[in-house]
Amino acid sequence: MATGDQGRPEIVVGLVATPPDYPAHVVGRLTAELADLLAERVDADVRWIVREGWGEVAPRRGGGVEALLDDLARRRVDARWDVAVCLTDLPLQTERVPLVAQTSARRRVAMVSLPALGLRQLQTVRTAVPDLVGRLLTDAREEQVPQAGGAPAQTVGRVAAIHRVVGEADAGELGYVASRLIGRVRLVTGMVRANRPGRALLGLSKLLVGAFGTAAFALTTNTIWQMGDALGGPRLTAIMLLGLTALVAWLIIAHDLWEKPDRDTPAELARLFNLGTILTLTLATAVSYLVLFAGTILAAALLIDTSVLEQSLERPVDLSDYLMLAWIISSLATVGGAIGSGLEDEDTVRAAAYGYHPEPGGRRDEKDA
Template identity: 30%
Template sequence: MAKTITVGLIPAPELPETIAWQLVDSLSGAFNEYIDGDISWEISVVRDPLTGAAENVDKLIKRAGAIKEANQWDYTVCLTDLPIFSKRGVVLGDVNDKAGVAQISVPAFGLPPIIKRVKEAIIQVVGELYFRVNGKPPKSSGVTSRNGLLERRFFLSPIRKMTPPDGIEKSDVRFILKPKLYGRLKLLLGMTHANRPWSIIPSFKRVMAVAFATGAYGLIFPTFWRLSAAYDMNRFWILTLSALIGMITWIIFAHNLWERPSAKSRRRLRMLYNAATLLTITVAVSVYYVMLLLLFLTAVAFIVPPELFSEVVGLEEKEASFMHFIRLGWLVTSIATVAGAIGSSLERETTVRNIMYGYRQQQRYDEMDYYGEKDEE
């Protein structure tokens, strides 16, 4: 009768949990293929907030170990959306032999697609636990002998396996992304993806309504028509950038999304979270701008007669071209975006944070009691 080993996945809510459920059915066969085919592998998933500050890896592993004991698993893999650093670079994962616990930082995988890379990271860390705990040599496939599957998935950013890492009490093996700069870029993009910037469109209905109503009303006035025909392309781009920057700035500061210095936050992580906030809102507002542009181009096509447009802007006998209407829609979009920024202040602060932030970043602010903190600088 084959020996049974139970492996528990403990994902944080949202993106890590989604990944865990997508992988749970395929992991048993993967463990047989890459680790030990004579074992009957059983996989379980238990969602947990993984409480603790982002700076504290030991606390995270301790929490995962408690859940492991409660469920009587052999090994546990924690999927977190925490950004984890070391002095040597961005941390992809940690393994604790004694506790039988490993953790994987999902943001370190960067932008999608990441499902296969996370799966292979899980195989890697479970292999580390199995071979190190049981004292068996790795299979000839080389999953754990070096960096194995992880190395192949991160060929642009080599992974350094450290045994044991310095200064981390509860970690026996640590995987670090190299070089530092590229690893931090992947981490920033991964955190931005976890914040779901695309969710602004269905959630900002009132903002879109204010912006569209403002722009549609302006379309009936000939002033916009004349300006769109008189402006050169440089002015259009300046207006676009000004509108985007204005809305981004307004959302950040009107809703207190910028993390200020606090006694409970470290400067490096504060800068990382602020960069993720800025990139998240930039992507979200850019998507919002494009959607608004498409709406106004459609509105221009129905509202503005070509003959009347030519007469108003003084095109003489030349008929208005398709480009004239694109420029008009573009101008109105930039003006309406400013109105949308003001309209975003109509949303409650908690609503905006729910739109802009993933679970971990919201938890971070709650744990720090951020908005009640006094500045340290």
């Protein structure tokens, strides 16, 4: 800790995003306001300096949280930060329950697992990170910031994702864990949030174009009109679910998105990665299906005159007939969209895989600036 020009103590806090993908966006937004939050929540007499940096693009998986903390500690020493906090999108566990955060007073570092925070990740790190920094300064203090931060139990009360604290309180090695059931649900939803399904949706643009082409061709075939009239709701639902399932499976197989356990990736972590990938692709393809469905209804209304449809079905028609027609055509067109997905850029589709992180571009790490 240094002393500033005005005699105020200065404490440098490093924020590290690993991998520098989604966590980097959270770190970037948190950096702009963390100094004010620390002054408000920890000590207003300290001049807080916040530094932003990147961690490994492919962080070590096999070592779990200890490997992350060791890497972060070396980064803290090299950068001459007083304390450091790592934000990661790795889903970590301890005692077979999700690990939300971990502090190590000996190394003067802390870690936050963004997926364990659920959907409201940025709002939660605004609360959790100042508490963790205060905890570190309290546990590792050398008369620096007297009683900085509250007791660990106060953090539990302020952060809904944290259920209890485990570890050696006297040694400053504390783990903040979630509940077994709700914590797992929050972890899975947080993984989907961290995987940015919106990016996956934009990445499947050629798939949607291919599906629209298939739907446009099917609209001109009166056999499809009669099939839509003959099939009931349960069978159309089954066709829709089979089409979406086939599309997700095709994307995973064709673009090798399935994570396999190996020396660096434990089986449990690989299962979580695959679950995150499946849910992200399912959400993206479901939204694509809704867009396709709406576009098909509009095209059917413009291209198929009511009298022509009545002549083919040999009965009066109404809006429900157009909806049924769009339903079966959209379901069949999703299979045609799978062909279009083979034309997607490989990196664009692979971005939907939870364990895949491309080399970052457009941003610079502080240490390289």
